[in-house]
Amino acid sequence: MSEIRIIGANQNNLKNVSVDIPKHRLTVFTGRSGSGKSSLVFSTLAAESERLLNETYSSYMQHQLTRFEKPDVDHIENLPVAMIINQKRLGGNSRSTVGTISDIYSTVRLLWSRIGEPFVGYSNVFSFNNPGGMCEKCQGLGYVEDIDLCELLDFDRSLNEDAIRFPSFRPDSWRGKRYLYSGLFDNDKKLRDYTEEEMDTFLYTKPRKLKDPPENWPRTAKFEGLIHRFRRSFLLNDNFEKKRFLEDVNRVVTSHKCPACDGKRLNPKVLSCKVAGLDIAEFTALSIDDAISFLEARKDEKAVFIIKPLLEQLRALSYVGLNYLTLDRETPTLSGGESQRIKLIRHLNSPLTDLVYIIDEPSVGLHPEDIEKINGIMCSIRDKGNTVLVVEHDPDVIRIADHVIDIGPGAGRHGGEIIFRGTYQELTESETPTGEALKRKHRLKEAPRQPDGFIRLENITRNNLTDVSVDIPKEALSVITGVAGSGKSTLLFAGLGNSSESIFINQKPVHASSRSNLLTYMDLFDDIRSFFSRQTGLKKGMFSYNSEGACPECGGKGVIRTELAFMPDFSQVCEVCGGTRYRPEVLEAKVKGYSIADVLALTVEEALAVFRQNTGVITRLRHLEATGLHYMTLGQSLDTLSGGEIQRIKLSRYMDSEATGQIFIFDEPTTGLHEDDIPRLLACFEQLISQGNTVILIEHNLTMMTHADWIVDVGPGPGARGGSVMYSGFPGGLPGISGSPTAKHLGRYISE
Template sequence: MTISQKRFNGNSRSTVGTISDIYASVRLLWSRIGTPFVGYSDVFSFSSPSGMCKTCEGLGYIEDINLDELLDWDKSLNEGAIDFPSFGPDKERGKVYRDSGLFDNDKKLKDYTQKELDLFLYQEPMKLKNPPKAWRKSAKYVGLIPRFSRIFLGDKEFAKKRYAKHLKNVVTTKVCPTCHGQRFNQKILSCKINGYNISDFTKMTIKENLEFLDQLNQPTAEFIIAPLRKQLEALDFIGLSYLTLDRVTTTLSGGEAQRLKLIRHLNSPLSDLVYIIDEPSIGLHPEDIQKINQILQSLKAKGNTVLIVEHDPDVIKEADHVIDMGPGSGKNGGEITFEGDYQALLQSDTATGDALRKSHQFKSSPRPIKDYYHLGPITRNNLKQVTADIPKHVLTVMTGVAGSGKSTLVKAGFEDDDNTVFVDQKAVQGSSRSNLLTYLGVFDDVRKFFSKHTGLSKAMFSYNSKGACLNCGGKGYIKTELAFMADFSQTCEVCHGKRYKPEVLDATVDGYNIADVLELTVDEGINFFKGHKAIEDALRSLSKTGLNYMALGQPLDTLSGGEIQRVKLSQHLIEPTSDKVYIFDEPTTGLHEEDIPLLLNRFNELIEEGNTVILIEHNLSMMCEADWMIDVGPGPGLDGGQVLFCGRPEDLLETDTLTAKHLKRCISK
């Protein structure tokens, strides 16, 4: 059983209840004893056609398009009347309306007749008669509103995130007038237990759910109630009693998501399994990690083998046996440098042993403070009229238990500031066809470089275009789908995994073909492209974050959590900036303690250039490097949402917050 560090790929239908498998038990309970009796649990799903509210299709809200924001009525199609990035006159989505031949492209929208407006805005898909030459023969014409709705409204989370800034004014959201946000149709909402329908139950906190079950006296349903109670008690045990079952998973913090993954296995009756858990401490405050350790120990106690990939000292010290890999990263690693118990690891001369022995102290000379950003008062989620002061041009670390409101506070405080850069902990949108060079925006420069020196066209040096191996389509492997087993992949026998056509591989510069260059490490790439400023600067920014060992052509979907964070950071180190606010959400995610100084140097570099850096962080080593700290709590959810401390790090030790408790332990060591 493998539990990765990746976040849930959720949408507005993916909730705490569905992802934890608790919702299935809740549906079964209502189908068993709900009044009036219905009998089938499937109808109690807001994703089911028989259970959902038809008005909002089970979303609980409806969205409207503000035409005055989407359109510039004083412009024609040629002038860019559709005022949205992906619908511009030079974009594929915008060209559709100009190329259709249905409109006068120089006529301003305000001069359209009602018939023309209806055709432009509301027309359902239709085949064009005698279409212009520019029109694709197989394409159908669709009005702007149904087309825009299909792309951006409803459950289209990725599209919404990508264009969030532009959608903010174009799309308005309001509670569904039919179900009033409850997602279900009236028949389902009329089925109640002790006066509560299923939506009422999912909107309660886990703590309130348990109190509700304690009041049930239904012997015939005890076989449902008992396991449901166990599932809820597991969430309560792990410190998530403040969550509600209808909470959308995309709104969860990293620590909340990580604990939800683990909790699904806590009540499992299975034994003699091997659990491989990748960094269970991600997103967790030191106080939360104590509960995680209890879960890991309970899995072992059931007769399972638990293998943990981890960097956090508080998790490592719980191990019965430690295997340390190294000595470096990438090509410089891959060896077992230590095996033994924790006490022996402390005495070893490995990088991990050195990090565990290291003592921590606060900065002797924190940066002076001259001015502040004044946030608030902010009321959002669990924050109620909260204010905070964040100094300009220094390093601020925001702390507090997972779910206390840290991210909400800083996001809400800077959401309208165009000079703010927010680097979150989510994976980059990558695939096996995208690599480090494409993400940094310099793969085009590399292709131009090879084209200039070899005489082949630039497109030939793309494995997604003309240069792709004809046998594997530029993938480098052949995938065989098997009906009753996992898919099988093998290296392409034509290009041998190189991805390119033979004539492309024969074209070399200084003895290297394009495939050879993609196999170079970042440091080797810097030497190869010396003097080519755009490429060299991008690679140096990667090297500065400690990614000098990575291959230039490494697919983005193979990066670890720590590598992803540093790739994102490196983007902002290519070109010098000033007077910006950089907010990093848990930048030490996936990093070994020895990697943190490299990351810290980059933050200091940004500050020296005149920027402000804010870290949302749980790592005690990084807290010790702060010029200013803000501690949020005291607990998660409704028990949090307060600024407990705002000031110099050493003054935090005078308080009795949970962060202070663990920071004192770190400093005294």
């Protein structure tokens, strides 16, 4: 019972892996990007733990939970309940804040209800999600949205001519027919010719039954003015429809601070209640550090038992480097790293033990100074009697492991094997790619490029920056560094955000669904379908699983999902196409022995050999390979990619361009990269610079700093303790800067 035993794991690229993982220890899983770490830890171990746990609940409860398929593994023994702390953003909507997601706001509400003056009610009235507390005008959102009629409507058209300029209101759509079939309007009349009464009926009628409606009007339907219907469908909730048509919603809708509550979300009565001169919204707008100072000054005896746990929660947020956040910060605006740290501290004081905590790259978004604190928290969780499993590339995290499992030796089909098990010290003495990387000596770039002109960022005042100016050399590799929240991103976005030469390449997901894949994003799928059409004689549309070629049984999804009322939805691989998504006759059409489904299953590396005669395809595949994505399959859905993979895909699209004179800005491009894969990325940056471009990296990775031509260090701390340029110049001058956390850690790194 002292080990978790995995026997015969074959998930994704794993090759019949069997391994024992010690319980009550901190084990770090290492290996090249795409080697199989996540397949073993998340897709096998974590998925099976959650699947088995969910099966213990009632059918009704199972229906509310995420359904996990049984992983491809023979057996797992001694498996504890898993707590998964991943990099997925906390998400939610504008009603979800740092305060609500962490449960801190509920304690704050209790405090204001007990000692706030005048007394306005109990804690629930201080909730902006409660009808008794929310501002009536904005319904607790803090902002109001207006519909721009000039964007929504084309007044020179009639209803038959598609006058409503929104995809789901077209004449042939069910929403569009609610106006065309109402019998209330002349469908060939231009909107500009409507009378005032007709326009009022069209736009503002509240839902009502029609008297003597036309025959094609649905019997139970009510007529509703366009503004009411649009507001209800797309503005009142962050629903699937809104996300689906987000680009059009943003075009039609304007948003501004609610004039009634000044963005505070609550009604005047609730805001009249104050503690030491602050209403509850003003308190939640303070930074975490300022909120701590405010609470430490409160000496009310009635509130001691409330303030003590509240301070513990806030100090935990500050300790993990989130002291610059505010409790009213909306969760959708948080980065993956910030989200992960909030999840992590939730478990810090948990009384539960004998769990397995599975943590995905906790170093993401963190400066080495902050990584020390995260390491302390993970060790604390272990010391309470839990098992901690960490997937990680950062040497500073690997160093604290009780046990290391290295997976490789390469990526994709070249990985999927356990190539090392042992201590950190034993790993550094091994000849695995990770072991070789860890014992490599590092030194600063010996001959950094000499600046031939500078980009001047001048007098920037935004967030925690006050009148900051800095020079960044042109046609060079510059690294902007500093602790999380110090002002790095603010500096660049404020200084270069409006520049026509600036190209920001971040980790935000591309707009994609499960039907979008690597080939569609790279604009390669069309070329490959044309190639198959020429070679086989079938129509080009037959090679699309979103069109004529889709399997008739599953509609090109590859799976059949069956809804079972109060039981969980049941999914299974389509028996007709075997999960390939295509019609049988399409699968029979082969070129060089490959069907179109076989091609989608190829890795980038394998596809290079198959398409070596097709210059256009080969060129773009080589750019993907150059960014370190050689292990990805051509048909991999874009909604399954990590932030680092998304950023590298975006980069690859610029590799075959003739871009020159541009400023490329990358936000932590080493995210998810093994130390041995960093040279690939550097080669891409060097190519961009050789074409006459400037490359600027927002980065914490110490190896990347050693390759910089120029370093700008922002700090020294986060939030109000940051916002100053500590150093700007050649890398060699940084280690000597006193008071800089970056200088301290970079100096250590090059001396090890």
